[in-house]
Amino acid sequence: MNNPLTPAGTPPLQNCEPIESKLRKQIQGCWRELLKECKEKDVDKQGSVTAAEFLALVEKFKLDINKEESQQLIVKYDLKGNGKFAYCDFIQSCVLLLKAKETSLMRRMRIQNADKMKEAGAETPSFYSALLRIQPKIVHCWRPMRRTFKTYDENGTGLLSVTDFRKVLRQYSINLSEEEFFHVLEYYDKTLSSKISYNDFLRAFLQ
Structure with a gap:
């Protein structure tokens, strides 16, 4: 190995x-x-x-x-x-x-979490495969999706709870497996606050 x-x-x-x-x-x-x-x-x-x-x-x-x-x-x-x-x-x-800096951070995290994630052998974390898979859909519907995110974000913090975030994804038929969702959380909720910045999430897909 x-x-x-x-x-x-x-x-x-x-x-x-x-x-x-x-x-x-x-x-x-x-x-x-x-x-x-x-x-x-x-x-x-x-x-x-x-x-x-x-x-x-x-x-x-x-x-x-x-x-x-x-x-x-x-x-x-x-x-x-x-x-x-x-x-x-x-x-x-x-x-x-995704900023190059974050990518190398991701790589470090990946090495630290290799045992936990049981995919040290694979060059691609499921995180990237998941994002690439849903990219075409999100490019298609990000405007209404952002509006829906904002509706859930009543205090205008730019953050959504994990449950609401997932609800909105489902509403737009963005279906992630448990494992993929885990990787998305791990990436976007680095401080484990159970909150996700939906703008950061959408930004990754938009040129």
Whole structure:
């Protein structure tokens, strides 16, 4: 069992923000297909593909980046230092607007909670898969959904109780499994206050 993300082997952080924001618009239209292709190649469900496989997909999906930019992305997303490209983290960073800082925090949390979550082997926490799965629906209905959140939030605090938050999700047919909901809570309620900031939640889905 190789230890995910050994601190000693962490590569220098690449600033790929300009490349990623350029890709963001292109990937909007094809990320589901891209994710599907990556998953087919990722037989061991490690959340990563080889650098060559990633480059082939860049060609196939006609992503507008040059060799040098592809190389920078490959270095940035070789999270385990094993020459593999962590496609889940890449897609999530292009599709979901979660700040890079939070992502690394998430990664630390994930390592600390690995025993508790029993998914240390998987590169993608169900949190990201859950968000990616419900993303199309939320993009479609976030305005009325936000209004409904506000109706429940009578004191205008920007926060909802877990029960109300879940009620609103159900109202809009956003169905999360218990495990997925647990991951969403763990992410958005870091202080365990049993309150969720619905604006933070919606912000992750909106470009």
